[in-house]
Amino acid sequence: MATFSQTTLGKGSDLFTDFCCSPCLEHKIDQWAEFYCDNCLKFYCAKCTNLHGQWFGTHVTYGRGDTHKWPVSKEVEDFIQKCDLHEDKRLEMFCNDHSQLCCNNCAFVNHRQCAKVALISESVKGPLPDLQQISRKIQTFLEDLEELQNYWDTHMQSLKVLFNKQLHEITDTRQKINTILDKIEQNTIKELEDKMTSLRASVKTNVDNCSKLQNKLKRLSDTIHEIVDKGKAELSFIASKKCLEKIKQSEAYLIEKLVQVESSLTFQADSDFQQHLSKLSGLGRIVVCTQAVPLPGAPDQILAVQGKSEYNVNIPSDAEKRFDIRAICVLLNDQILVVIIQIMIIKELSY
Structure with a gap:
């Protein structure tokens, strides 16, 4: 065993x-x-x-x-x-109609209507299949799949780099918005300070005027007490006229300021601005762009020419006659090979 x-x-x-x-x-x-x-x-x-x-x-x-x-x-x-569809079953039959291997479950479920379903032992006829050739084909496909796997691995790394770059863009956008909001806040605070300065100046003017009027009236009142009953006709006359004038000014001032004005400051937030921000679902849109990029060496590629440039590749050692360039190849190190048929040479160019 x-x-x-x-x-x-x-x-x-x-x-x-x-x-x-x-x-x-x-x-x-x-x-x-x-x-x-x-x-x-x-x-x-x-x-x-x-x-x-x-x-x-x-x-x-x-x-x-x-x-x-x-x-x-x-x-x-x-x-x-082992059956690929039913892993607990063994492959025992072969459907010639579909050219498929079958276990008992496959034959019953998927091939019951097929006319050419036979046991594998009965289907083995003629020469044995060339497993070496099949193995070589498998190796070819394994190499292609490995190349594709490497491409996807590289693409995954590129996506990670791209993700981090876009994440930085989002963070940078947020910082720009923060800067804009800070500037708006500073402008609003400055407006508040300017309005407060203006109100303070207006109130201070009223306070100063009221205080001046009070001081003058008190001074005149004290002066009257000094000259009353003194028999000074001229002083009494002047004092009476000044007092009557200030009384008249005080009366006019009180009538003007009869209605007391209270000043206040109120911040009224821009509701439209807040509503606009609340309706935003993000700082921008995330756009996924996909395009078909054939793998290097993939057959049947369609190449689109986006532009044409002409260059003079003559070197001093070339003879004074015309040569035809039959092939150009760009190497991985950015060197260019130019094949010239007439004199059978290959030029290596740098650019």
């Missing part, structure tokens, strides 16, 4: 099993087999092969250089015969 241990055949492959030494495995030792005996139907490591040769010198053994003569491992058989 063949014995196995798990090993990985390659990057990206499923987990297959390699052969273990049969005697070592009986002693619970996991040792890779180096030889297979076609007579014993067992596998042996290098140490056990020596003992096997002493006991069974006539048996034919095959080393790892002849693994094509080793039996197919059970794990490989199970992997090949």
Whole structure:
């Protein structure tokens, strides 16, 4: 009976099993087999092969250089015969109508109406398929898929860089908006301060005028008390006229200021501005742009010429006659190769 241990055949492959030494495995030792005996139907490591040769010198053994003569491992058989749609089922039938392998479930569900469904054992006719050619095709596709995978990995890194750049743009936009709002706030505060300065000046003028009028009336009142009953006719006459004039001014001032005016400051927020901001769902729009970019080396590419430029590539060593340029190639290091047919030379240019 063949014995196995798990090993990985390659990057990206499923987990297959390699052969273990049969005697070592009986002693619970996991040792890779180096030889297979076609007579014993067992596998042996290098140490056990020596003992096997002493006991069974006539048996034919095959080393790892002849693994094509080793039996197919059970794990490989199970992997090949497992149905892709029903992993707990084995492939037992083949539908010629659809050229598809089927398990019992597939045959019952998807191919019950098909006329040419037969057992795989009955469908195996003619020469064996060229598995080497199929393997080469698989390798070709694996290389293409690996190139595509590398492209997507690179594209993922580019997206991360692009994301960070756009994130910086959003943050920068927010900072610009903050600067604008700070400026608007400063302008509004300055307007408040200017209005307050104007109101203070107006109130201070009224206070000063009222105070001056009071002081003059008090001074005149005190003066009258000094000259009353003094028999000074001229002083009494002048004092009476001045007092009557100030009384008249005071009366006019009181009538003018009869209605007291209270000044106040009120900030009325711009509701339209706030409503506009509240309706915004973001600082801008996130636009996703996609375009088809063929991979390098992809067949059937359509190249669109966006412009044409002409350059003189003559060098002093060229003869004084006309040459035809038949091919131009741009290298990865930004060097240009120019193929000139007549004199069979290749020029390497820098630009």
